Amino acid sequence: MLELLDVHAGYLNKSILQGINFTASPGEVTALVGPNGAGKTTLIRAISGVLPLQQGSIHAFGKDIQTLSAAQRARMVAVVPQATQLPPAFTGWQTVVLGRTPYVNWLGNLSHRDETITRDAMRQTATLELANRQVGQLSGGEQQRLLLARALAQAAPILVLDEPTTHLDIQFQFNLLADVRRLAEDQNLVVVMAMHDLNLVSRFCDKVVLLNGGKLVSYGAPAEVLTAERLSEVYRIKIELHPDGKEGQFFIMPTLD
Amino acid sequence: MKENTARPYLVTLAILLAAMLLSVAVGSVVIPLKDIFAVFWQGITGSLGEQIPPEAAIIFKLRLPRTILLALTGAALASSGAAYQGLFRNPLADPYVIGVASGAGLGAVIAMSIRWPYEWASTFIIPVVAFAAGLVTVLLVVVLARVNRTSSSTSLVLAGVAISSFTTAVSSFVMLKSTGELRRSMVWLLGGSTLSGWQPVLGMLPYAVLGIGALLTMGYTLNVMQFGDEQAAQMGLRVGRRRLVVIVAASLTTAAAVSFSGVIGFVGLITPHIVRLLAGGNYRRILPLSTLAGAAFLLLSDILARVVIAPQEVPVGIITALTGAPFFIWVLRRSRPEEV
Numbered sequence: 167m168l169e170l171l172d173v174h175a176g177y178l179n180k181s182i183l184q185g186i187n188f189t190a191s192p193g194e195v196t197a198l199v200g201p202n203g204a205g206k207t208t209l210i211r212a213i214s215g216v217l218p219l220q221q222g223s224i225h226a227f228g229k230d231i232q233t234l235s236a237a238q239r240a241r242m243v244a245v246v247p248q249a250t251q252l253p254p255a256f257t258g259w260q261t262v263v264l265g266r267t268p269y270v271n272w273l274g275n276l277s278h279r280d281e282t283i284t285r286d287a288m289r290q291t292a293t294l295e296l297a298n299r300q301v302g303q304l305s306g307g308e309q310q311r312l313l314l315a316r317a318l319a320q321a322a323p324i325l326v327l328d329e330p331t332t333h334l335d336i337q338f339q340f341n342l343l344a345d346v347r348r349l350a351e352d353q354n355l356v357v358v359m360a361m362h363d364l365n366l367v368s369r370f371c372d373k374v375v376l377l378n379g380g381k382l383v384s385y386g387a388p389a390e391v392l393t394a395e396r397l398s399e400v401y402r403i404k405i406e407l408h409p410d411g412k413e414g415q416f417f418i419m420p421t422l423d
Numbered sequence: 424m425k426e427n428t429a430r431p432y433l434v435t436l437a438i439l440l441a442a443m444l445l446s447v448a449v450g451s452v453v454i455p456l457k458d459i460f461a462v463f464w465q466g467i468t469g470s471l472g473e474q475i476p477p478e479a480a481i482i483f484k485l486r487l488p489r490t491i492l493l494a495l496t497g498a499a500l501a502s503s504g505a506a507y508q509g510l511f512r513n514p515l516a517d518p519y520v521i522g523v524a525s526g527a528g529l530g531a532v533i534a535m536s537i538r539w540p541y542e543w544a545s546t547f548i549i550p551v552v553a554f555a556a557g558l559v560t561v562l563l564v565v566v567l568a569r570v571n572r573t574s575s576s577t578s579l580v581l582a583g584v585a586i587s588s589f590t591t592a593v594s595s596f597v598m599l600k601s602t603g604e605l606r607r608s609m610v611w612l613l614g615g616s617t618l619s620g621w622q623p624v625l626g627m628l629p630y631a632v633l634g635i636g637a638l639l640t641m642g643y644t645l646n647v648m649q650f651g652d653e654q655a656a657q658m659g660l661r662v663g664r665r666r667l668v669v670i671v672a673a674s675l676t677t678a679a680a681v682s683f684s685g686v687i688g689f690v691g692l693i694t695p696h697i698v699r700l701l702a703g704g705n706y707r708r709i710l711p712l713s714t715l716a717g718a719a720f721l722l723l724s725d726i727l728a729r730v731v732i733a734p735q736e737v738p739v740g741i742i743t744a745l746t747g748a749p750f751f752i753w754v755l756r757r758s759r760p761e762e763v
């Protein structure tokens with residue numbers, strides 16, 4: 167359970183997030199959506215604990231994340247960042263095993279358990295065959311899967327993803343989100359994910375948090391939150407929903423007047 | 424998937440031992456290896472006798488302390504260079520480029536220009552002052568390089584070069600103002616040890632052991648930090664504290680080298696690069712391998728410095744600069760734009 171209570175956060179004296187409240191539950195995928203500058207990335211930084219809150223609190227399974235040490239927090243919340251600039255000389259294994267950072271000592275000596283969990287995380291993300299390859303030679307999709315594996319190796323009950331599909335083609339987008347969906351269900355993870363593509367959100371997510379200008383506009387199931395009127399207002403462009411044949415599913419399309 | 428192969432360590436160690444033997448053997452008098460081993464054996468068994476043979480005197484009083492001092496210096500410069508490159512994620516960072524060496528140099532020059540009541544006092548005080556000055560310099564460079572709360576590689580190098588020039592100028596000024604110690608400082612500035620015998624070895628040893636020892640524990644930290652401060656924090660690292668440990672340890676190590684061996688550039692830049700090319704990107708390997716390889720590199724440079732215009736000696740800093748500057752340009756040109 168991830169609970170946000172009246173979260174205010176920002177940079178210096180400027181407040182970007184203004185009073186965000188929502189709860190994300192285990193086994194469910196919650197999407198953070200909204201236009202550029204709505205506060206999605208700021209919210210992810212706040213949940214991961216690297217951005218101190220100006221007001222309010224964030225509780226991870228009852229624990230206030232602001233009172234936790236860096237290692238304790240990393241055992242509760244794992245982050246999948248956007249795959250930009252990974253150290254090119256690292257191998258896949260070296261990248262994923264760093265997910266064990268909150269559990270290892272100063273020298274980073276790995277226990278048998280650390281290695282088992284790392285290998286498991288790579289198996290679940292189909293990255294085992296990348297273990298001995300240099301990260302610099304991998305595709306964007308492979309790099310993103312390694313970062314997902316690294317977050318899984320952190321063995322945290324809350325998984326946070328920052329626009330994980332941004333640099334991926336539709337095949338990788340689809341596979342990655344299907345993986346995330348399956349992991350949330352199999353491991354009962356709380357998954358929170360910043361997303362741009364509303365069609366993928368409606369297909370893969372259980373809950374949607376719609377942000378605009380640092381405020382929460384709407385929160386609930388995709389069909390409730392993603393209405394044509396609301397989206398048109400928030401994105402300031404005329405948006406129509408078209409049913410795609412399956413029950414409750416629809417396409418979200420901007421239209422030209 | 425694990426890569427704890429011992430081979431790179433054994434190869435580097437073998438090169439280092441060979442360089443040390445060569446360093447003891449080569450000079451105005453060439454001592455054959457067989458005689459070196461004989462003298463060592465006699466020294467260990469205590470059978471040198473009353474009349475110490477001239478080779479033994481050369482080995483124990485001159486060549487062996489010089490060899491150990493240079494090995495320690497090379498190890499110190501290369502390990503701190505590797506640490507700075509890892510910490511700042513910048514292939515051009517080394518103790519000289521980011522200004523810590525010239526800052527430590529200024530501290531050393533100021534400490535040398537003061538007439539200390541006892542000779543031994545200067546041996547122990549110079550590195551302390553150099554360490555303090557080096558630490559202040561690197562912190563100043565880091566602060567100056569921060570633009571909009573982040574420091575790019577470019578701004579770091581620019582700030583380092585600017586501060587470096589400034590402290591070097593102040594060093595020159597202090598040397599001109601000081602009287603008796605001028606010659607000593609000048610030789611030192613060119614990267615030649617002014618002290619001989621065991622005194623500088625004993626003076627440097629505690630600082631070098633402490634500094635290098637601390638750096639060798641930071642390999643995992645540097646691995647995590649390759650992903651940037653934010654991701655490192657999200658992986659559970661206390662970034663600020665770890666970074667401070669690396670900066671303090673690397674500055675102490677640099678100060679130890681600069682205080683006793685003077686200004687020797689490029690060892691800290693080249694060695695980690697060569698190690699990285701051969702052994703990959705893992706700092707748990709880069710740090711110890713750079714330490715060993717830096718010692719070997721400086722010894723081999725010193726051997727060259729002794730023979731190139733024998734019987735005269737070239738300050739070793741000139742040799743490392745002659746080999747290092749072209750390498751620096753090569754690194755600069757092959758780096759991707761976003762890294763420089």
